[in-house]
Amino acid sequence: MGAEGREFEWDDSIKEDSQFVELPEGDYNFTIDHYERGRSKGSDKIPPSNMAIVFFNITGPNGEEATIRENFILHSKLEWKLSELFCSVGLKKKGEELRMNWNALPGLKGRCQVTLDPDKNDPSKRYNHIKKLYPYEPKGYTAGSF
Numbered sequence: 001m002g003a004e005g006r007e008f009e010w011d012d013s014i015k016e017d018s019q020f021v022e023l024p025e026g027d028y029n030f031t032i033d034h035y036e037r038g039r040s041k042g043s044d045k046i047p048p049s050n051m052a053i054v055f056f057n058i059t060g061p062n063g064e065e066a067t068i069r070e071n072f073i074l075h076s077k078l079e080w081k082l083s084e085l086f087c088s089v090g091l092k093k094k095g096e097e098l099r100m101n102w103n104a105l106p107g108l109k110g111r112c113q114v115t116l117d118p119d120k121n122d123p124s125k126r127y128n129h130i131k132k133l134y135p136y137e138p139k140g141y142t143a144g145s146f
Contacts, residue, residue, distance in 0.1 A: 021066035023058060023128050025115050030056040030130075032089065032105045033067060040073045050074040052102060054085065056130060058114065068114065068128050088112065090136035110136055 008014070033055040042048035052072040059065055072082055086092035086100065089108035113132040119125040 021060065021064045022116065022126065023060045023064070023066050023114055026061075027111060027113050027134075028058045028060075029109060030058050030068075030112050031107065031109050033057045034106050035102055037102075038071075040071070040075075046073060046075050046077055054105065056112070058112075066128060068130055070130050084133045087135050088133035090138065094135065110134065 035055065036053045038051045038053050040046070040049050040051040051074060054070050054072060056068045056070065057065065058068060072078070072085055074082065082100065083092060083094075083098075086098055087094060088110035089105065090110075091101065091104060091108070092098040111134045112130045113134070115129050115131045116126045117129045119127060
């Protein structure tokens with residue numbers, strides 16, 4: 001992915017305000033915008049590992065657009081979370097093995113539970129987080145109904 005925008009000079013003028021949208025907690029439909037490849041620093045429980053940073057676009061109850069960024073660490077201890085992601089967009093079925101195809105994610109849709117969690121360093125700040133990705137449910141139809 002190429003970098004967007006431009007570098008500012010020290011004395012440039014600025015105008016754009018924060019575009020952060022705080023969604024109320026609840027269940028929302030999402031569309032995956034894109035993902036980026038990264039690397040986790042590791043922790044006491046998981047060593048440094050490859051990581052996918054996935055950007056979810058969500059429309060709030062009043063039509064406001066929000067983007068939530070979630071990290072998916074590619075480690076066997078978090079395999080359940082990877083399965084949850086691919087199940088949520090219909091690329092994986094529960095109990096089946098899947099070769100992860102990250103390039104197939106952009107544009108796919110699903111449903112999730114969004115929470116509003118306090119910042120670890122500053123509890124007065126709160127940020128949206130995807131707590132749960134629901135299994136994909138294809139839209140069905142009943143003959144004779146619209």
